[in-house]
Amino acid sequence: MAIINNQFKxxxxxxxxxxxxxxxxxxxxxxLVQGKRNEAGYRLYSDADINxxxxxxxxxxxGFSLEHCQHLLSLNNNQQRQAExxxxxxxxxxxxxxxxxxxxxxxxxxxxQMIGHCxxxxxxxxxxxxxxxxx
Amino acid sequence: MAIINNQFKxxxxxxxxxxxxxxxxxxxxxxLVQGKRNEAGYRLYSDADINxxxxxxxxxxxGFSLEHCQHLLSLNNNQQRQAExxxxxxxxxxxxxxxxxxxxxxxxxxxxQMIGHCxxxxxxxxxxxxxxxxx
DNA sequence: CTTGACTCTCCTGTTACTGGAGAGTTTACC
DNA sequence: GGTAAACTCTCCAGTAACAGGAGAGTCAAG
Numbered sequence: 011m012a013i014i015n016n017q018f019k020x021x022x023x024x025x026x027x028x029x030x031x032x033x034x035x036x037x038x039x040x041x042l043v044q045g046k047r048n049e050a051g052y053r054l055y056s057d058a059d060i061n062x063x064x065x066x067x068x069x070x071x072x073g074f075s076l077e078h079c080q081h082l083l084s085l086n087n088n089q090q091r092q093a094e095x096x097x098x099x100x101x102x103x104x105x106x107x108x109x110x111x112x113x114x115x116x117x118x119x120x121x122x123q124m125i126g127h128c129x130x131x132x133x134x135x136x137x138x139x140x141x142x143x144x145x
Numbered sequence: 146m147a148i149i150n151n152q153f154k155x156x157x158x159x160x161x162x163x164x165x166x167x168x169x170x171x172x173x174x175x176x177l178v179q180g181k182r183n184e185a186g187y188r189l190y191s192d193a194d195i196n197x198x199x200x201x202x203x204x205x206x207x208g209f210s211l212e213h214c215q216h217l218l219s220l221n222n223n224q225q226r227q228a229e230x231x232x233x234x235x236x237x238x239x240x241x242x243x244x245x246x247x248x249x250x251x252x253x254x255x256x257x258q259m260i261g262h263c264x265x266x267x268x269x270x271x272x273x274x275x276x277x278x279x280x
Numbered sequence: 281c282t283t284g285a286c287t288c289t290c291c292t293g294t295t296a297c298t299g300g301a302g303a304g305t306t307t308a309c310c
Numbered sequence: 311g312g313t314a315a316a317c318t319c320t321c322c323a324g325t326a327a328c329a330g331g332a333g334a335g336t337c338a339a340g
Contacts, residue, residue: 021286031287036328050336052287061278068277073252076327086274093271097263100273104256111249114242117208121239128232136228138235139221142203143196156317166318171297185305187318211296 017046017054027063034063042066042080062087074103152181152189162198169198177201177215197222209238 024031037043038053043062045055055063065086069079078099085091085099127137159166172178173188178197180190190198197218204214213234220226220234262272 019287030329032329033327035288040327050287051289052336065277068280070327071280072255072277073249082274082277085271086278089269091269091271092267093263093269093273094265094267096271096273097260097265100256100260100263104253104260107249107253107256111246111253114208114246114249118239118242118246120207121235121242125232125235125239128228128235130229130232132227132229134224134226134228136220136226136231138228138231139217142200142207142217143221145203145206154318165298167298168296170319175296185318186320187305205296 015056017048017056018060020053020055023055023060023063026060027067029063029067037063037066037076040076042076042083072103073107078103150191152183152191153195155188155190158190158195158198161195162202164198164202172198172201172211175211177211177218207238208242213238 018026020031020034023029023034027034034043034055035053038045043055043059043066045053045059048054062083065083066076066079069082070076074082082096082099085096124138124141127141129135129137153161155166155169158164158169162169169178169190170188173180178190178194178201180188180194183189200218200221201211201214204217205211209217217231217234220231259273259276262276264270264272
């Protein structure tokens with residue numbers, strides 16, 4: 011009963027995870043997921059490595075920085091973890107997301123207002139420029 | 146009847162515009178607002194330069210990239226401009242802002258949902274990690 | 281045995297600056 | 311007049327998370 015432990019080269023890993031080869035190399039460089047090397051120096055990734063890379067991919071999609079991904083990954087791999095720690099990270103991240111949204115919505119309102127007042131066309135008078143200049 | 150044309154040094158300009166000295170130098174380097182130099186090589190800015198810097202500051206606050214700021218500034222300084230061009234830039238920028246908002250709101254929902262399901266505490270079971278892993 | 285697909289390691293560029301070193305300039309004060 | 315503080319200058323490095331590309335080595339198929 012052999013334990014099958016696949017070793018994938020970076021191109022295969024890219025296809026399996028949806029990450030770019032460049033990203034995977036980058037994660038290697040910064041020590042996030044390193045895998046092994048074969049005799050020729052090619053990077054080799056195990057199933058567990060693939061899982062880690064998928065995990066990171068998901069975290070990135072949720073907007074976490076690589077530093078946070080690092081942290082989350084170590085919590086994910088640690089059976090002694092406390093859910094509260096993960097929760098705190100997520101809550102902090104959510105707060106940042108909310109801040110960004112708030113800021114962008116103000117931009118949105120300001121832009122919409124200016125655009126609404128600008129009649130466009132060939133004239134040089136422009137409510138948008140006026141708005142920017144008077145501010 | 147002398148025409149008063151003040152020439153400000155970079156530190157004064159920083160105070161007048163609210164920009165950092167570093168930013169002003171950077172705008173100089175990339176050719177955005179250059180002013181003059183005195184004999185000692187110090188940068189000197191006129192009232193018109195200050196206006197341009199204020200204009201850029203406002204555009205930055207509206208989230209425009211420096212490249213867009215450049216473009217808007219040249220439209221602002223061009224009496225032959227057509228308001229439509231400005232309007233188009235603003236509309237495109239607004240579209241980008243809206244895209245970002247949409248993306249962030251999806252992140253917000255996803256994060257809130259996961260956080261809502263995570264009970265936290267000292268246990269290792271964590272709905273957030275589960276959510277990331279299953280995705 | 282060669283050709284094409286893959287992989288490797290550098291190096292540069294991206295955006296809009298910030299921080300800092302080392303050196304010259306100006307200003308204020310005694 | 312001298313000097314010390316404040317200001318300015320030009321590099322250079324770093325930031326986040328990679329992408330693009332050069333030049334060279336490796337591997338599999340025909």
